[in-house]
Amino acid sequence: MSNRKPSPQTELTRTLATELRAVYRKLKLRLREHGGANDLTPSQASVILRLEKDGASTVSSLARLEGMRPQSMSAIVAPLQQSGLVRGAPDPSDGRQTLMSLTPKCLKWLQEGRAARQDWLATTISQKLSVHEQEKLQTALELLTRLVED
Numbered sequence: 001m002s003n004r005k006p007s008p009q010t011e012l013t014r015t016l017a018t019e020l021r022a023v024y025r026k027l028k029l030r031l032r033e034h035g036g037a038n039d040l041t042p043s044q045a046s047v048i049l050r051l052e053k054d055g056a057s058t059v060s061s062l063a064r065l066e067g068m069r070p071q072s073m074s075a076i077v078a079p080l081q082q083s084g085l086v087r088g089a090p091d092p093s094d095g096r097q098t099l100m101s102l103t104p105k106c107l108k109w110l111q112e113g114r115a116a117r118q119d120w121l122a123t124t125i126s127q128k129l130s131v132h133e134q135e136k137l138q139t140a141l142e143l144l145t146r147l148v149e150d
Contacts, residue, residue, distance in 0.1 A: 034120035056101040
């Protein structure tokens with residue numbers, strides 16, 4: 001068994017990873033705070049985002065994509081329907097199926113929430129960071145983008 005200490009570079013890498021995750025978490029929470037009221041569960045939010053991205057879908061298809069049973073997905077979708085965020089309509093190609101889709105109310109809510117988060121972030125950047133710091137942030141974002149590219 002080796003008693004070697006990690007290299008300074010390894011320590012820096014670990015510290016950067018830890019701090020990056022912490023900052024990401026805080027930023028995500030702050031953006032949520034400024035996006036308007038959000039009483040959705042993570043599963044409900046996931047369904048809404050999936051319907052927005054992929055379009056109308058049956059409860060069974062949503063369940064399969066989310067890795068759960070259709071009965072569980074029905075329990076997630078029902079409150080979304082009751083709140084007017086999601087609606088069901090007969091599938092034109094198979095009338096026995098119901099296609100779930102986002103309502104105009106939901107689309108407006110998504111748009112307003114995103115706009116509020118964007119406004120908060122842009123205002124915060126301009127108020128808290130100098131022009132030089134904003135340029136440094138742009139460089140850091142380029143590096144972060146490289147981290148998540150495939």
